[in-house]
Every structure is written in structure tokens, then in C-alpha cells.
Amino acid sequence: xxxxxxxxxxxxxxxxxxxxxxxxxxxxxxxxxxxxxxxxxxxxxxxxxxxxxxxxxxxxxxxxxxxxxxxxxxxxxxxxxxxxxxxxxxxxxxxxxxxxxxxxxxxxxxxxxxxxxxxxx
Numbered sequence: 001x002x003x004x005x006x007x008x009x010x011x012x013x014x015x016x017x018x019x020x021x022x023x024x025x026x027x028x029x030x031x032x033x034x035x036x037x038x039x040x041x042x043x044x045x046x047x048x049x050x051x052x053x054x055x056x057x058x059x060x061x062x063x064x065x066x067x068x069x070x071x072x073x074x075x076x077x078x079x080x081x082x083x084x085x086x087x088x089x090x091x092x093x094x095x096x097x098x099x100x101x102x103x104x105x106x107x108x109x110x111x112x113x114x115x116x117x118x119x120x121x
Contacts, residue, residue: 053098
């Protein structure tokens with residue numbers, strides 16, 4: 001049997017539900033809205049930070065952005081996913097990204113917008 005859901009009404013996967021902090025969320029639309037609120041609440045903290053090109057900042061940022069939503073917020077994933085890099089490479093790749101970005105800023109390798117886009121990508 002194939003289920004068809006309206007957009008945003010996709011039920012939350014049972015494996016994901018185990019890691020959710022709020023137990024009242026029922027579907028992807030509610031989860032997205034809750035995560036968005038959590039992210040919005042993290043912005044004032046993030047804007048006050050100085051040294052943002054560090055692993056510790058990125059983990060703290062993730063914790064602030066998703067700490068009310070997910071038990072694993074602020075931690076590197078330990079399982080493989082169908083997108084992204086292997087879990088065991090996350091920390092070293094982030095370290096490389098931070099170093100590359102710091103170099104680009106110091107040497108004005110690109111304009112500020114392009115550096116930000118490259119970092120985000």
C-alpha cells in the first residue's frame with residue numbers, strides 16, 4: 001500500500017522521533033516550524049560571538065539552533081547518510097573549511113559575499 005501525504009504532512013520517521021525532544025510534533029511541517037523557531041531564538045547569541053571559524057563555535061551554534069528540538073544537537077553524527085561526507089570525516093573536514101575560510105578572509109581571496117557563499121556551500 002502506498003500512502004500519499006499533502007506537502008508538509010509527511011509523518012516524522014519513527015527513528016527520528018526517538019531523538020526528538022518535543023513529543024507533540026506529528027509531521028514534517030510541525031517539525032520544520034519548531035526548528036525554525038529554535039533557529040530564530042539562537043540568532044541573538046550567534047551575533048554576539050567573535051571567533052566563529054572554530055569547531056567549538058560550530059558545535060555550539062548547532063546546539064543553540066537545535067538544542068530544543070533534537071537530543072543530538074551540537075554533536076557530530078555517527079551514522080552514514082545518503083548525502084554528505086562519511087561521518088568519521090566531519091570534524092577534520094570542518095577544521096579544513098575553517099582554515100581555508102580564515103585564509104580567504106585574511107588574504108581577501110574573494111569578496112565577502114563569495115567567501116560566505118563558499119563557506120555555506
